[in-house]
Amino acid sequence: MEPALVEERVWDRRESFLLINPAGTTPVLVEETGLAIPGAGIIAEYLDETRGLGLTGRRLLPETTAQRVEVRRLLDWFLVKFDAEVTGYLVTEKISKRFMTSANGGGPPDMNAIRAARANVRYHMKYIGYLMSRRKWIAGDHLTYADLAAAAHLSCVDYLGDVPWDEDETARDWYARLKSRPSFRMLLADRVPGMAPADHYADLDF
């Protein structure tokens, strides 16, 4: 079933949102039963446990112990490390600060933070290229949650025009393969209000 997407401006710290996720962070998946599942990594584990078992060969968290460790390691890599070193800076400085009041931390972007993110993203592209030089997908032979997490973060950075696509051709090929999948369409059609994406953002040939 398609989820209904709802925007949450976390810096407003709405009380009814904090009741759903006391940490005040997104994403949160809310089931029809009311169960709230906070955080992309926890949502991945939850979807695997509630829907994944029926998918056999297309399961996004693989079955063997060592492969599960590798998927989770790379989920953490992109959801925590890449976010802390790249996406967090760029999205805060270029997007969130436009919508925040000055009391909430709004204002002009901090160019030092943007420069740090642009330097950091280069070594992450090299790491993706290194992984893809020996694997079919980020965590091994099959598409997993690790590919989706990596692509989701890269897509945010690409929207802002800050992915150095010339850095690593192998990384670029992997992203092109993912971007062409039907499941990626909804993401590529999504827009930040009042802010156009980089020209090539939704092109499958970039």
Add this chain to the structure above:
Amino acid sequence: MEPALVEERVWDRRESFLLINPAGTTPVLVEETGLAIPGAGIIAEYLDETRGLGLTGRRLLPETTAQRVEVRRLLDWFLVKFDAEVTGYLVTEKISKRFMTSANGGGPPDMNAIRAARANVRYHMKYIGYLMSRRKWIAGDHLTYADLAAAAHLSCVDYLGDVPWDEDETARDWYARLKSRPSFRMLLADRVPGMAPADHYADLDF
């Protein structure tokens, strides 16, 4: 089986350690087979999958979907949020910087970072107190990985003398119960070289 503890000074970025965990972070569990499992949350999932099924009533990651979400939510709370807001600052400023060269970021502690951590820890104590006012353990009726993660972080902060134990009596009672368990002894006996813990650190009655 008891694990053998090995200290790793992550700021040295030893090549043989980066081969085990490219993210360069601790903890890492290394199995006798050579399989390396990086990160406390991933280690918890791994131990549950490889040893937890046999523990039935004493399993540290419970079996029902909603309880698993709650344990993972709180694991993230302490391993990521509490670490970013409290433990990370204190351990870096008060401990790691003593052992780092100045090129690695060593030097005197940044008192602003320490003050921020001391302010932040108060609302975390209140949150633990709030949870414990309606539950037997942090995530529900049973002891889980969430209790261990919370206690491990509090123990680091307590070693440094920075837990405001007067802030919330319910939180203090929960920690006293955990601290009295035999499995906690090894942790309480551990020492940072050249740095004594706070006076009450290993007391079961504090």
